Amino acid sequence: MTKHIRILLSALALVSVSGLANANQDEIIAITGARLLPITSEPIDGGTIVLKDGKIHAIGKDINIPSGATVIDATGKVIMPGIVDTHSHVGASGDTNERSKKLNPEMRLLDSFNPADPKIKVALAGGITTANVMPGSGNVVGGQTIYIKMTGDTVDEMIVDGSIGGMKFANGTNPKGDKAPTTRMATASMAREALYEAKAYLEKKQAAAKSRKIDPPEFNLGHEAMAEILEGKRILHFHSHRADDIVTVLRLKKEFGFRLVIQHGTESYKIAKMIAGMDDVYVSHILLDSHGGKHETMELVIDGAAKLEQAGVKLALHSDDGVIDSRFLIRTAGLAMRGGLSRDAALKSLTIYGAEMLDLTDRVGSLEVGKDADLAIFDGDPLSLYSNVLETWIEGEKVYDRSIPKHRLFATGGYLIADRYLALEEDK
């Protein structure tokens, strides 16, 4: 890139950032008067939340507003933590399933991600601030997932600082194809073998670290990432629908001891007690509007999430964007309540439980002092049909504002023809 173009681009980036953000790094912002849903503690009516350096500086009912703070009156509004989507393909559509081979632990979704995808702004309009963007389920080992914040000009700056992401595995229908695996037993076998190879690799590495007499193994990019799963540093996100497939995943977990998020878990409600009885297992669930579409989703039920809660399983709800449009993720929590999920669990399924599944509880998932100032501000109860996301904030900056007409189009649709769309309204 020539220097001139680079300067021009930086200038453009500045313009676009300043267009969205209303805060610079040093500014202290106090949002007052709203009903605050901290998630990890009781709701606060007429509370104040103070944001500083991109973090939550203070939160409570009667707290001192630091002098010099910009005060924003949010009376009548409801503020919850930015939503955490534990399973998304936003920004990577069309580049999630590498078809040339079935075991791809060395591949990084990072390299497929396009930060210019407008669906990222659509997700912001849905109050989502953090997402686990994953490879698809077409492979036994799909690749490394990324944990991102939903704003930024490059993927590298969107990655949550210090996070290494997860690893995507899949079983059931999707990884089966014309080439191996063509059966569930082969799928499990390929996953097991890959884990054993990584285990042997890790043991060699560890042995070599202890003794100069032992040679380290030949460097292997895939094994390196898989070893992180075995060390408990990288969480395994395992796409699995049917109860028997989930049991296979749990069997693998017993063999290798990894930290596990069951992704989708359509029939997880059938074995909820078994899941609840194991350590470090979460269900990242999807609630679709109907069963079917394939065999393994025939027994999707609206009360599955409620049954998981009752058994003591921590669950998140996810979009699987574009299976569910990110804007409608929060809606699925409302529907899960229709199926009996408690309000408390519904809110946690969108926030703190998701943060736990991504190992990001020190950063996101609740309104607590020291956490990132990621907020979703509503004009009413977030779990009501009639409420809208008014604003979305990431690390102390307002990144979505429904009162700006062009922003609102990311909520309603029509953003690709913004000028024409907005002219329609002027017609009236």
Next chain:
Amino acid sequence: MSIRHIFLVLITVFACQTAIAQDVFYIKANTIYTSTDDGIISNGVIKVEDGKIAQVGTNVTIPSGANVIETDIVTPGLIDSHTVVGVNGAFNEDADQDAFERVDSMGAEYRILDSFNPYESLIAHALKFGVTTIHVTPQPAAPVGGVSAIFKTTGHTADEMALRSEAAMMFNLGDAPKAYFRDRNGPSTRMATASLIRESLYKAKAWQTEDEDKRKMDLSMQALAKVLSGELDAIFTAHREHDIATVLRIAKEFNIKPIINYGTEGYLMRDTLLAADATVIAAPTMQRSSGEKQNASLEAAKLLHDAQVPFVFSSGYEGYVPKTRVLLWEIAIAVANGLDKQAAIDAATIVPAELWGISDKVGSIEAGKHADLVLYQGDPFEYTSKVTGVYIEGVRVSEGG
């Protein structure tokens, strides 16, 4: 006893087992959305007799000892104006996909009636959330897809469930015909799709004028001729503005009333639609906004309503997961995005009943019509509300959900 007698006895036994409609019962509700000029009735009563609505109002006398069902809210049974439930099964395998004859781009002679499976699980799913009448169409794929039908959502055979066994000829424009037929004999362009539709209608016009005794039996021509004579409605799938314009062009050429299926970008050309006397089978509000649906707007129904363009709601076609959308929830999102609540209910009850020519039987809560009723606890559209019961012709056919 003759075979005919045995048959009659069997039919009677069958009918008794299936329709256990109590002769007379009453539904007492806080709110009744009638979809008639009476609008909303508060603290009203519906008297159901022999499967039909006998009376509705605030001064319906309930005799002592009568069977009374108390509920919060009642609406007429919902009408889904475009769905493939019953013909594209939930398993989504070749074995249960019967909405699209994929080797034939010109299928005017096909009747969806012959594909319809009353026991398909997605029908019960639609019923659970208040849909009592479905307009089932071929898959939006072939330029000429075949003839749709309108069914109730309960019953054992297609024929007994059908309100109209032949309702509308389905024509499809836009990306889908190209995608499916590009590698066969075409069409692979929009102009070819339009041309195929136009040509088939001209052929039917010619066939229509031939001497009835001399002309060849031709099921395809026969069906298309019914479109030209107005005996069959015509629906045209089109998402983009310019595809909708093509529909209007063809409809004008053959003097056909244009019913636009989806009409995703219709909100951009409301005056044109109004002038062309078009009706829109509105896209499911939450349809995926990609490809030719990229400009889908949650406000589309509201914008059409404000411009007085007639529209009806549909759950549409889904090819994967979820295998169908839920009509009630699609309407809900339109309401949340500015559509008047009464207009929303109308667009799933009386407006489609009139559009499809079945308003003598369904579409509103008024004396003489079928007792197709949906009971709710709480705002019908709210996520956390529940459908607490669904009646078709006075029979409680679902406990809701």
